[in-house]
Amino acid sequence: MTTDTLLSVDNLRVSFRTDKKNTTEAVKGISFAIPRDATVALVGESGSGKSVSSLAVMGLLSPDAAVISPDSKILFEGRDLLVLSRAERRDLCGKDISMIFQEPMTSLNPVFTVGFQIEEVLRLHMGMSGKQARARAIALLDEVGLPSPETKVNAYPNQLSGGQQQRVMIAMAIACEPKLLIADEPTTALDVTIQKQIIDLIAALRKKHKMSVLFITHDLALVGEIADRVIVMRHGEIRESGDVRQIFEQPQDAYTKALLHCRPTLDTRPWRLPVIADYLDGKLEPQLKERQRGLTGSEEIVLEVRNLAKHFSSREGLFGKRVTHAVQDVSFKLARGKTLGVVGESGSGKTTVGMTLLRLHKATAGEAWFEGKDIIAMPDKEFMPYKRRIQIIFQNPYASLNPRFTVGQILLEPMQIHGIGANERERTEMAMGLLDKVGLPRTAFHRYPHEFSGGQRQRIAIARCLTMRPEVLVCDESVSALDVSVQAQVLNLLQELQEEFGLSYIFISHDLAVVKYIADQVMVMHQGKVVEMANSDDLYRHPAHPYTRALLGAIPKGISA
Amino acid sequence: MTDIQTSPGLWTLAWRRLRADRIAMGSMTVVLLYLLLLLSSASGLVAADWAREVGVNYAPPTFVGPQSADERIFGSTASDKEVPPENPLDPLKDIIRELRQQNAQPSSPVINDYGIPDPIGKEMAEIRQELAKTRNVESAAKLETLPFGADKWGHDIIKKTIKGSETSIIVGLVAAFLATLLGTVFGALSGYFGKAVDDFFNWFYSIFTAIPNMLLIMAVAAVLQHKGVLTIVLILGLTGWTGTYRLIRAEYIKHKAREYVMAADAIGASNWRKMFVHIFPNVSHVALVQMSIMSVSFIKAEVILSFLGFGVPVGVVSWGSMLNEAQNELILGKWWQLTAASIAMAVLVTAFSMFTDALRDALDPKLK
Numbered sequence: 001m002t003t004d005t006l007l008s009v010d011n012l013r014v015s016f017r018t019d020k021k022n023t024t025e026a027v028k029g030i031s032f033a034i035p036r037d038a039t040v041a042l043v044g045e046s047g048s049g050k051s052v053s054s055l056a057v058m059g060l061l062s063p064d065a066a067v068i069s070p071d072s073k074i075l076f077e078g079r080d081l082l083v084l085s086r087a088e089r090r091d092l093c094g095k096d097i098s099m100i101f102q103e104p105m106t107s108l109n110p111v112f113t114v115g116f117q118i119e120e121v122l123r124l125h126m127g128m129s130g131k132q133a134r135a136r137a138i139a140l141l142d143e144v145g146l147p148s149p150e151t152k153v154n155a156y157p158n159q160l161s162g163g164q165q166q167r168v169m170i171a172m173a174i175a176c177e178p179k180l181l182i183a184d185e186p187t188t189a190l191d192v193t194i195q196k197q198i199i200d201l202i203a204a205l206r207k208k209h210k211m212s213v214l215f216i217t218h219d220l221a222l223v224g225e226i227a228d229r230v231i232v233m234r235h236g237e238i239r240e241s242g243d244v245r246q247i248f249e250q251p252q253d254a255y256t257k258a259l260l261h262c263r264p265t266l267d268t269r270p271w272r273l274p275v276i277a278d279y280l281d282g283k284l285e286p287q288l289k290e291r292q293r294g295l296t297g298s299e300e301i302v303l304e305v306r307n308l309a310k311h312f313s314s315r316e317g318l319f320g321k322r323v324t325h326a327v328q329d330v331s332f333k334l335a336r337g338k339t340l341g342v343v344g345e346s347g348s349g350k351t352t353v354g355m356t357l358l359r360l361h362k363a364t365a366g367e368a369w370f371e372g373k374d375i376i377a378m379p380d381k382e383f384m385p386y387k388r389r390i391q392i393i394f395q396n397p398y399a400s401l402n403p404r405f406t407v408g409q410i411l412l413e414p415m416q417i418h419g420i421g422a423n424e425r426e427r428t429e430m431a432m433g434l435l436d437k438v439g440l441p442r443t444a445f446h447r448y449p450h451e452f453s454g455g456q457r458q459r460i461a462i463a464r465c466l467t468m469r470p471e472v473l474v475c476d477e478s479v480s481a482l483d484v485s486v487q488a489q490v491l492n493l494l495q496e497l498q499e500e501f502g503l504s505y506i507f508i509s510h511d512l513a514v515v516k517y518i519a520d521q522v523m524v525m526h527q528g529k530v531v532e533m534a535n536s537d538d539l540y541r542h543p544a545h546p547y548t549r550a551l552l553g554a555i556p557k558g559i560s561a
Numbered sequence: 562m563t564d565i566q567t568s569p570g571l572w573t574l575a576w577r578r579l580r581a582d583r584i585a586m587g588s589m590t591v592v593l594l595y596l597l598l599l600l601s602s603a604s605g606l607v608a609a610d611w612a613r614e615v616g617v618n619y620a621p622p623t624f625v626g627p628q629s630a631d632e633r634i635f636g637s638t639a640s641d642k643e644v645p646p647e648n649p650l651d652p653l654k655d656i657i658r659e660l661r662q663q664n665a666q667p668s669s670p671v672i673n674d675y676g677i678p679d680p681i682g683k684e685m686a687e688i689r690q691e692l693a694k695t696r697n698v699e700s701a702a703k704l705e706t707l708p709f710g711a712d713k714w715g716h717d718i719i720k721k722t723i724k725g726s727e728t729s730i731i732v733g734l735v736a737a738f739l740a741t742l743l744g745t746v747f748g749a750l751s752g753y754f755g756k757a758v759d760d761f762f763n764w765f766y767s768i769f770t771a772i773p774n775m776l777l778i779m780a781v782a783a784v785l786q787h788k789g790v791l792t793i794v795l796i797l798g799l800t801g802w803t804g805t806y807r808l809i810r811a812e813y814i815k816h817k818a819r820e821y822v823m824a825a826d827a828i829g830a831s832n833w834r835k836m837f838v839h840i841f842p843n844v845s846h847v848a849l850v851q852m853s854i855m856s857v858s859f860i861k862a863e864v865i866l867s868f869l870g871f872g873v874p875v876g877v878v879s880w881g882s883m884l885n886e887a888q889n890e891l892i893l894g895k896w897w898q899l900t901a902a903s904i905a906m907a908v909l910v911t912a913f914s915m916f917t918d919a920l921r922d923a924l925d926p927k928l929k
Contacts, residue, residue: 358827387829400820404842414828461824468828 006212007076008033013069014052026052028236039213041227043220045483049236050216054182058099059089095125098173102185104165108157114168115153121175140171163194182214191345196554220259221556232256254279262488264517273488293520294535299335302504306331308366310352326352328528339505341519349528350508354474358392388418388468395477397457401449408445414467434463455486474506524548578923585919591912602727611720616711619895710897722901728879732793733860739798741852744805752813753836769803788874797859805851812844846924853917880906
């Protein structure tokens with residue numbers, strides 16, 4: 001590894017115009033360097049300015065909205081990128097510096113074949129002819145590990161899976177042998193097993209082409225597997241930077257420590273997850289005792305599902321019909337006051353199970369027994385009183401709250417519908433009490449959801465469910481869209497509520513570490529079927545099914561020894 | 562106990578954005594001035610006496626100056642007095658010359674319009690003198706010129722334009738409201754329920770859009786068989802909902818799959834509640850902008866309808882009926898009615914369009 005610097009960012013300041021007069025500073029004077037032939041990871045939660053910094057390097061910030069301070073410098077091989085003309089910058093970007101984005105589905109143009117899109121880069125930057133470019137495109141697709149590249153080169157993006165699309169993006173990015181590859185959360189949208197493959201691919205390509213990689217992510221555990229150096233950012237400032245070993249083994253900054261410990265891990269299960277405030281205030285209790293989980297078999301069963309199935313049919317051709325078996329033959333028992341974790345990758349049918357239980361999708365077959373009644377077979381009218389007793393918290397707190405309702409309206413509505421509380425004053429009192437319970441200020445009552453952060457919104461969604469005092473709560477990827485630190489807070493809240501109200505959770509997630517923390521029992525789903533179901537400690541210790549083992553093996557474990 | 566602190570909702574935020582936009586505020590002021598005019602005219606404060614014949618026929622605007630009675634009736638009469646040159650090949654040229662000479666002699670007995678001595682000429686002359694006297698009396702009471710001119714009957718153009726604005730704007734706004742209401746309700750039902758309901762409304766929509774618009778309007782006009790302001794409102798409203806329907810239907814299809822609607826479903830909200838309490842506030846800006854756009858186009862449509870004679874009945878004045886009258890006047894060189902109606906309409910339509918654009922920008926959630 002050579003020590004000379006490929007890219008150095010010096011005192012970078014970026015502000016965004018919020019309206020005519022005001023600006024907010026997104027990046028507050030950061031400096032870092034990327035050596036040749038090395039991987040540098042930029043880690044931070046949403047709003048930390050990590051993506052903005054990388055966009056500034058690529059020159060992709062809209063000049064109408066973003067202002068880069070005049071004393072900022074971005075030196076690439078000694079040339080200041082910020083003073084180059086647009087044309088010079090364009091020649092450099094795409095050839096010497098290239099980028100992979102988070103969402104491969106939206107980064108590829110859906111109306112062109114992937115071959116055409118790779119060839120375009122080659123023609124523009126390398127001046128290749130059509131035939132040369134085609135041959136090179138096939139070679140590149142082969143290099144990134146796309147099966148049968150000769151036929152896939154003519155495929156349209158929608159004919160490829162998410163992981164394959166990301167491979168195409170990588171092929172496009174390395175097409176011109178760049179010296180610097182910027183990867184902006186390249187695996188966040190992908191399943192955990194695919195994520196592992198992509199990370200390995202990027203690491204292998206980096207070695208082979210002797211390029212440098214700037215890897216941007218929110219996931220510190222992922223960084224340990226790929227990076228040489230780590231830069232931790234928060235609120236537009238660098239909190240800590242250093243060698244990957246040093247960051248993981250002797251973190252100096254409280255925030256870095258918090259990031260490392262907020263995330264549930266596979267090997268321990270603390271009584272309560274530490275949150276960032278614990279570290280920043282220095283009020284961390286030494287070592288919390290471990291929580292024991294699992295079923296003994298003598299618990300009261302609140303919900304029993306038998307042979308649940310859901311088929312979706314789509315029209316194909318003129319008379320044809322295609323049936324997708326989203327869920328097949330799922331059976332489980334949910335014990336009162338306990339949590340059932342449902343794990344699986346996208347398309348495994350785990351969300352559909354939750355939706356069918358709430359009758360948001362109509363089940364094709366199966367039964368769900370709740371208090372001696374089959375809630376799937378009963379008519380809509382009869383189901384109404386059960387609706388308040390089985391509730392759901394959705395994945396995306398940005399989408400599941402009506403943006404035109406104030407928090408107060410959101411909380412009062414279910415009570416009005418179900419006639420809970422004698423009058424509006426009593427209901428308001430109850431709503432205020434719930435705001436306290438979920439840790440939101442009472443002033444939130446008159447505000448709109450868009451004024452709250454993701455974690456706060458998820459608290460509002462939880463409070464909305466609690467207004468109906470449900471017995472079963474389905475959490476559909478409820479913490480997946482949240483930052484690590486916020487995720488810990490919400491998980492702690494769910495835990496506290498379970499203890500206080502004896503709630504039973506069906507916790508649906510793709511994240512095995514989170515499920516390990518919260519679930520007593522775990523059900524692993526794959527392609528609509530249950531492949532394994534066991535008490536969570538047993539499952540994590542002795543995974544029986546090969547698919548479960550593959551899932552567990554793909555989880556990033558931080559630094560590899 | 563609790564600190565009551567309300568936050569700005571969508572409309573407050575939109576209003577703030579709108580207020581920062583200079584063009585929006587300018588055009589809104591113009592539109593508001595028109596509405597104020599409309600209100601004062603509708604309540605009879607202004608232009609209630611527009612039907613009084615205050616000026617002479619076609620009294621020109623003051624800055625043009627008065628015209629003679631002949632000019633008023635026949636347009637410019639200067640050419641009548643010119644003697645056409647003699648045609649040497651005309652077989653009647655001698656007779657014509659003779660007649661002209663007779664005509665030129667003032668002392669000759671009463672000669673009728675054909676240049677032939679009139680047997681009852683004297684009596685006719687007396688009658689004419691009598692008539693001239695009475696006409697002079699009337700003319701004295703009427704004004705020779707008005708600030709903005711007068712029409713065929715001597716109505717003051719400015720008052721007529723104000724009264725016309727009232728009709729045109731009311732027709733435009735009410736018809737746009739009706740069309741938006743129909744489009745929104747149909748679109749909501751269709752988009753929300755889908756399936757058979759959607760098929761039915763789509764079929765209905767297809768029929769309406771398959772027929773050329775003018776033909777459809779004439780067909781509805783023929784069915785209603787009654788000329789009146791309400792009729793035009795119904796014609797425009799019943800034929801104009803299709804665009805809004807399409808937009809609102811698409812919005813409902815998009816929104817009904819959103820998680821907040823599923824969340825509402827999960828807490829047990831009824832269909833009606835999901836449609837109008839949950840989804841509608843999220844798509845209402847589409848309806849509002851659509852209504853604003855349609856107001857402009859319906860104001861123009863009313864003008865075209867009245868111009869074609871399908872519009873307001875005789876005795877009601879609108880910009881369209883003014884333009885309809887103006888097409889005959891223009892041949893006579895009476896341009897003031899045309900100008901007044903056109904300017905009044907052009908200013909409102911331009912201001913309203915600009916306001917609509919600004920409104921759309923202010924309400925566009927993508928710009929947030």
